[in-house]
Amino acid sequence: MYSERIPPALAGKVMSAGDAASLFRTGMIIGMSGFTRAGDAKAIPRALAERARSEALRFTVITGASLGNDSDGLMAEAGLLARRMPFQVDGTLRRKINAGEVMFIDQHLSETAEQLRNGTPGAIDIAVIEAAAITSEGIIPTMSVGNSASFVEQAGMIVIELNASVPMALAGLHDIYLPQGRPGRQPIPLTSPEQRIGTRAIPFDPARIAAIVVTDMPDSPSSVLPPDDETKAIAGHVIRFLEAEVAAGRMGEELAPLQAGIGTIANAVLHGLTQSSFRNLTMFSEVLQDSAIELLDSGQLRFASASSITLSPAMNEKFMRNLDHYRSRIVLRPQEISNHPELVRRLGIIALNTALEFDLYGNVNSTHVGGTHMMNGIGGSGDFARNGQLSIFVTKAAAKSGDISSVVPMVSHVDHTEHDVDVLVTEFGLADLRGLAPRERAPLIIEHCAHPDYRPALRDYFARACRAGGHTPHLLPEALSWHERYKNDKTMRGH
Amino acid sequence: MYSERIPPALAGKVMSAGDAASLFRTGMIIGMSGFTRAGDAKAIPRALAERARSEALRFTVITGASLGNDSDGLMAEAGLLARRMPFQVDGTLRRKINAGEVMFIDQHLSETAEQLRNGTPGAIDIAVIEAAAITSEGIIPTMSVGNSASFVEQAGMIVIELNASVPMALAGLHDIYLPQGRPGRQPIPLTSPEQRIGTRAIPFDPARIAAIVVTDMPDSPSSVLPPDDETKAIAGHVIRFLEAEVAAGRMGEELAPLQAGIGTIANAVLHGLTQSSFRNLTMFSEVLQDSAIELLDSGQLRFASASSITLSPAMNEKFMRNLDHYRSRIVLRPQEISNHPELVRRLGIIALNTALEFDLYGNVNSTHVGGTHMMNGIGGSGDFARNGQLSIFVTKAAAKSGDISSVVPMVSHVDHTEHDVDVLVTEFGLADLRGLAPRERAPLIIEHCAHPDYRPALRDYFARACRAGGHTPHLLPEALSWHERYKNDKTMRGH
Structure with a gap:
């Protein structure tokens, strides 16, 4: 009634x-x-x-x-x-x-x-x-x-x-x-x-x-895919990085409050935390996915703050069945508060968001395919990446069966500038860019993050760009040519 | 002693x-x-x-x-x-x-x-x-x-x-x-x-x-140039815009606290305020230049907060001579506080910063000449542009005797994305981009801000890019060609 x-x-x-x-x-x-x-x-x-x-x-x-x-x-x-x-x-x-x-x-x-x-x-x-x-x-x-x-x-x-x-x-x-x-x-x-x-x-x-x-219509269920080998590898790199931060004394074992963007890769990274030794974690995020409930259930996550909860049908049923339990461990806030610069900076959020592509210097494109076509939108990624304590961006190193490299000479659209990007991660590895100048960032990104098939062409571009000079070396006539090549030939290979 | x-x-x-x-x-x-x-x-x-x-x-x-x-x-x-x-x-x-x-x-x-x-x-x-x-x-x-x-x-x-x-x-x-x-x-x-x-x-x-x-060495004196016809025109556009904001009821007559980046144009805009009817103004900025002292002297500026004061020799002498007077109207803070996201958002700063170039969609390059060569650095512009209430970027429409257009199809380096840019101003006019999609921004920017000599080529690029499609229309092979042309021919003209 x-x-x-x-x-x-x-x-x-x-x-x-x-x-x-x-x-x-x-x-x-x-x-x-x-x-x-x-x-x-x-x-x-x-x-x-x-x-x-x-x-x-x-x-x-x-x-x-x-x-x-x-x-x-x-x-x-x-x-x-x-x-x-x-x-x-x-x-x-x-x-x-x-x-x-x-x-x-x-x-x-x-x-x-x-x-x-x-x-x-x-x-x-x-x-x-x-x-x-x-x-x-x-x-x-x-x-x-x-x-x-x-x-x-x-x-x-x-x-x-x-x-x-x-x-x-x-x-x-x-x-x-x-x-x-x-x-x-x-x-x-x-x-x-x-x-x-x-x-x-x-x-x-x-x-x-x-x-x-x-x-009486239900919410649409989460469309997040289960972890695969690549997203598991990404999760492993992120977790080892966070473990090293704790070991270096830069964070306590409870880390800082975590934010994770929506989607398969961020969900997989959080899921990976269930296999870690971290305890007493908190989240201060905009959305909670299945992985947040898993971490609450494993006892590793103490509390989660967000603006929404989007779950798979099975997890949603569990959530509703145990609402009294979860209600004391979760709070939903207006998105102005969940994403507020004041709070993101004060709490020292660890921000984990997904890139569509990133470039040799750490600029990230989160939104525009080929520099022109909107995928979803910037969402809250900028709120967290700019003002958080640590800004991590994750993506698979290649897309479309390897025909698109997620690491390109210059991103075709910038959503997050190199100033707002601390760590980049693909299934191949992690590049810790903190405190590095652009010329120091590029070799790390190429050798740690790029798909091996694309590394020779990226090295070649970077070497020639350095000879041309500049704080952020580029060859403008070539900088966006990988995207154009994909558009024309359906592959970025062969550069 | x-x-x-x-x-x-x-x-x-x-x-x-x-x-x-x-x-x-x-x-x-x-x-x-x-x-x-x-x-x-x-x-x-x-x-x-x-x-x-x-x-x-x-x-x-x-x-x-x-x-x-x-x-x-x-x-x-x-x-x-x-x-x-x-x-x-x-x-x-x-x-x-x-x-x-x-x-x-x-x-x-x-x-x-x-x-x-x-x-x-x-x-x-x-x-x-x-x-x-x-x-x-x-x-x-x-x-x-x-x-x-x-x-x-x-x-x-x-x-x-x-x-x-x-x-x-x-x-x-x-x-x-x-x-x-x-x-x-x-x-x-x-x-x-x-x-x-x-x-x-x-x-x-x-x-x-x-x-x-x-x-006993003195600070280097300010190297800011006096206002010229173009910077006076820019100041006029900004002041009329702020007057319209007050008239529309979006701000009180005391405006919101003002931030102004260092340099000749920002100084000229603040100087222009001495000719306005604004009263009871405040500044919450990172640096105070001669113009801030002028506004204090005119009685229009009630108080100025910053992290530093850099003045011309004459203004410095006046400042030191009347230190007791100014000390009750100025405070200098750590730059972490003067530029803090928490405070910039809370106070609702009006941010006024200088662009090197901007593009059809409102992305701003503040730092990199030709996309590669560092000029000075991003400074505090991002702290204020991202978290402020109003983010205004100013520049002269052309440089190098008109051979460089400050309005280009695509900026060669992004420091501030379109999300962080509300208003663009050159001596030719002002583009109010608030609440507009990229395709709505471009015509305003071309017709209000670009140098008339470059408008036909910008209109042509935008029209052709729109036919190619996308939320942010671009023709990647041409997007950075204006910069390359300047590098080779020492002019962007003739596109």
Whole structure:
């Protein structure tokens, strides 16, 4: 029964998704819950796409991060999306972004809430928030917080998707704190990952609740692949590096709080930690995947703070079955807090993110295939890589059966500059770039990280570039030629 | 008389620069005071260069930022510098960096102290600190703080350059606070530019004072050029933009605290503010130039926080003559604090920095001429551009009599990605990029910022790149061809 999930005074706001969708007018700016396909609005995107069959509708859609349930694809296909920010992972939407049909604003995930507070891109007209319940404390989110608290604070109207399939016992999993306005903003009082600094629910103005739509759709399951030989090798290099940091006295045995980006490789590295001797670990991350639950279960992870949880079906079932256990070991925060520069710097995060490619000097491309085509977005990687204590980027050394080298002379797009990259890792090894000048970085990256098939060509490029001179030696006419060669010949080999 | 500037117990440590230089052994890591050529160690670099005439000496030299008095040039020429970080502006040193003879580690200026605390690049052997005095409170710095407090905290030996030419009344100008170690680090309690959170002097262990060298050399004067028609036009665009922000209700009339990078253009923009109607302004910057004093004198600037002051000779004389007046309106902090991500984000800084070039999508190159040759370094621009509320980059639209366009299809080196760049300004106009996708940014940048001579070629490139597709359209074989053309033909014209 959904009625126990809402206060009686709001019962009159319950309506169908179709009726709720009629509240939306073309040109509106919509803030939707959802972060890494967890806790996303599910019914309204569908109902809006349905409405768009018979009517011209165009919106700016802002989320926490990626939506699941094909929502971005349905909205993109229906032509609903004039503008979309700050992150996405959908194939259909990706095609429309790269065709210039959807204006995509790719943002550091900690910054969207600040920009909304400053009036960019404009006032939120409607917030669409998935909730487990509405109680006297406020709106209880589901498996993510994302930007939902900011949307609720700012939106003229609030539409709740009340998901009756999630346990009400999610209440207490969340910690809602938003920085104040300026001037006069005070320090964020958080000094450890497990600290609670806010409220258990999102405060809201009942007068702005325009509709409550009851749903029972589950989150899309995690699509992360299991570890393979290469990701296991990457995990091994990272773990040995961290062990050496402890041995050198640069960190305690509990390390520093860990952040891990979403995806197969980062998940595999964390999974690898279950085979390590590390204990009493903490996470201060934006998303928790299966590996975080494994580490909690193994007793090695003491506490995990994030903005969302995205799990495989089996792990999700386990999580829900043991919610009381996990609720004391996990907290979900607004992404402005999970990724906040102030906290990332203060806590001294070890940041672990995935690169699409990196270059001889340690610049990283996380987003653009061939320098032009958006894959997903920068996400929170920059929030953590810039301000963390240690910034590690991982990738497999080659892609497309070896025809693409992940180590190139110059990246075709820069998301993270060499200043923000401390350690690079592939299945072949690890390059510790800390304190090194560009000319010292290149040989380490070539010999430790590049696929052996590509090392001779990288060495040759570097040697010739050094003869041409410069702090960061390059031969500009050749610098991006590997990408062009792949485009024309479907391989980077033969350079 | 210098004797009143040091406690009697340390009188026995006074010696010549030559004798003090004999304490240094090859291979040492040396931390030197000095930031934007202010408050730099002056006698020891000379004495070390002298010693190197007869002896092989190689050091790692870490400073706050740039040194004056030709110190970097003398040390580089003498072959003393094996490694140098985190910033420099010297012509001789620049040549050696670009020839690969000095390993230069170009860093975000807020990060050097954190890296030292973490043991990269190793323990500081000797700190060389210019001081106005040593009192019961500690070491009183001169016209900069930079990384001096960190060097003093960490160094095995401390060498003081006691500059008898600076007034002892500098005492009280500084506020020394360093973040604690981790875990358990507490929030930095600063919530406004004028707040004092630390001590007036650098605490030190008297047992580690190895030498005191008495000097009277002045800081090198500021080399900033006076405003010209182009920098005045840039200032006008910035001021009208800020006025519009106030009119739109996005900021109060006192704006947000201002940061301005070093150099002629940033100085000209601040100078331009003296002609504006803004009042009650504050600065939270890394360096104060003549323009900051002008704004204090005009009554428009209420308070200025920075890590150093570098002035023209006339302005310096005025500053010293009215020290009591300025001391209540200026505070100098460690650069870890002046540039700290926590504070830059909390205070909502308006960041104003200079670009060498920028591209169609708003990526900025601040450092590398032709993508390879280091000019000065990234300095603090990234600290402010990433974490500030508004990130503005300024440059003249063309250089070398118009043969170099500052707006290019793709920058040859990325220091600041499009995520960290809100507004671009040249003498021709201003492009407000907030909330815009790459394909929306390019036309604004071309039509508002590029030199008219280069607009047709930029429009042509952008149109053809859009036809090739992508979120960030580029034609890789051409993307860096403007730089190559300049290298070969000494002009970018004719594209």
